[in-house]
Amino acid sequence: MAETILFLAHTEADGTLSKATREALACAHALGGDLVLGMVGAKVAPAIDCHAVRYLAVCGEDFAAARYSTDAAAAEALYRAAGATVVVAAQTTRWARVLAGVAQRVGGRVDTHVTQLTQTSATRWLYRQRMEAVSSRPGHPWFVLVESGIAPAFTGSYTIDNIEQYSPGVSTRTVVTSRQAPKSEQQTIRPEAGLLFVAGAGWTKKQKDGRTHTDDAGRLILGFLEKSQASLGSSKSLVDLSGEGQAVLPFLSHMNQVGQTGSTPRHPKGLATCCHGEEPHVVGWRFIKERRAVNLDPNCGWARGKADVLYVADAFEVMERVNALLEERVPASVG
Numbered sequence: 367m368a369e370t371i372l373f374l375a376h377t378e379a380d381g382t383l384s385k386a387t388r389e390a391l392a393c394a395h396a397l398g399g400d401l402v403l404g405m406v407g408a409k410v411a412p413a414i415d416c417h418a419v420r421y422l423a424v425c426g427e428d429f430a431a432a433r434y435s436t437d438a439a440a441a442e443a444l445y446r447a448a449g450a451t452v453v454v455a456a457q458t459t460r461w462a463r464v465l466a467g468v469a470q471r472v473g474g475r476v477d478t479h480v481t482q483l484t485q486t487s488a489t490r491w492l493y494r495q496r497m498e499a500v501s502s503r504p505g506h507p508w509f510v511l512v513e514s515g516i517a518p519a520f521t522g523s524y525t526i527d528n529i530e531q532y533s534p535g536v537s538t539r540t541v542v543t544s545r546q547a548p549k550s551e552q553q554t555i556r557p558e559a560g561l562l563f564v565a566g567a568g569w570t571k572k573q574k575d576g577r578t579h580t581d582d583a584g585r586l587i588l589g590f591l592e593k594s595q596a597s598l599g600s601s602k603s604l605v606d607l608s609g610e611g612q613a614v615l616p617f618l619s620h621m622n623q624v625g626q627t628g629s630t631p632r633h634p635k636g637l638a639t640c641c642h643g644e645e646p647h648v649v650g651w652r653f654i655k656e657r658r659a660v661n662l663d664p665n666c667g668w669a670r671g672k673a674d675v676l677y678v679a680d681a682f683e684v685m686e687r688v689n690a691l692l693e694e695r696v697p698a699s700v701g
């Protein structure tokens with residue numbers, strides 16, 4: 367008998383689905399079985415046509431903002447309405463916060479950070495992407511959160527209007543009064559960017575004139591990010607410097623750190639600069655498809671061993687030139 371697979375999606379403000387959600391939808395779609403699309407949000411139409419056997423929704427202002435009580439109630443109601451044996455959702459912070467609890471409520475099991483999925487098995491990385499595990503869950507229901515970047519985003523048209531509505535009783539005791547976020551030009555972490563730019567501690571080290579040039583480093587890195595819209599990653603040594611009272615790049619935080627104790631982003635391309643460490647090169651960008659590095663040290667084993675191309679050069683000079691070339695192509699007044 368075909369499995370019933372519920373795909374859970376929280377919608378954007380206009381009722382559509384984000385790219386990360388459509389990537390996870392592609393994974394659910396590829397499983398075969400009877401797909402049911404369950405949507406949660408202020409607005410859930412138009413829904414994406416993913417050849418589902420049913421389209422379900424919990425919608426209204428109470429479900430606009432991420433909140434444990436309302437999101438969990440919505441997910442549980444959709445699960446019960448769908449009669450699903452497998453529930454798939456994107457590994458967003460919103461679903462990651464609630465789906466383990468929902469699985470517990472309905473007597474199910476949950477697997478998170480899944481990078482490959484079949485109807486009977488889920489693959490994920492462990493110990494900071496050093497080991498890969500494949501597990502199966504004979505008991506149902508089975509909740510699975512899948513990582514972004516593991517499938518091309520589903521591209522159906524938004525045409526469905528026969529959506530079944532559900533209204534679970536919810537507690538809205540926690541009220542979202544406003545949102546505070548840095549301006550987009552101040553945000554250096556851009557998961558959708560085509561390039562990950564990794565900055566290492568070399569940017570703050572003494573250079574050939576025997577002095578540090580941290581201000582120049584900041585200007586070059588921010589200038590490059592602005593022109594290229596790349597995402598900024600950092601080595602641990604560089605983000606740790608502030609705790610040691612050294613000259614620092616003020617726009618970096620531990621959120622930028624890549625590696626064993628940082629993140630492992632999935633951009634198509636990566637460029638590491640002034641960076642020697644094993645963790646950023648071996649673990650931090652292992653999912654980056656095309657990797658290049660700029661380092662003064664031709665014997666930097668990690669840059670040479672793990673990058674597709676190593677430029678043995680001064681990153682200050684290289685980035686000055688790269689920024690000038692980008693400026694010619696995208697003048698500041700236009701970009």
Ligand SMILES: Cc1cc2nc3c(=O)[nH]c(=O)nc-3n(C[C@H](O)[C@H](O)[C@H](O)COP(=O)(O)OP(=O)(O)OC[C@H]3O[C@@H](n4cnc5c(N)ncnc54)[C@H](O)[C@@H]3O)c2cc1C
Binds near residue numbers: 568626640
């Ligand atoms: C348990 C544990 C977990 C860790 N987890 C992480 C982690 O998650 N992420 C992480 O990054 N690290 C991690 N580390 C630390 C890691 O081992 C390295 O110490 C660190 O990554 C080194 O940072 P770096 O390459 O920026 O600095 P450095 O080792 O100081 O390297 C600086 C580099 O800059 C180059 N350089 C200097 N000036 C220039 C210039 N003008 N042009 C070009 N190149 C230049 C130098 O040649 C050198 O190669 C971890 C360590 C431990 C013990």
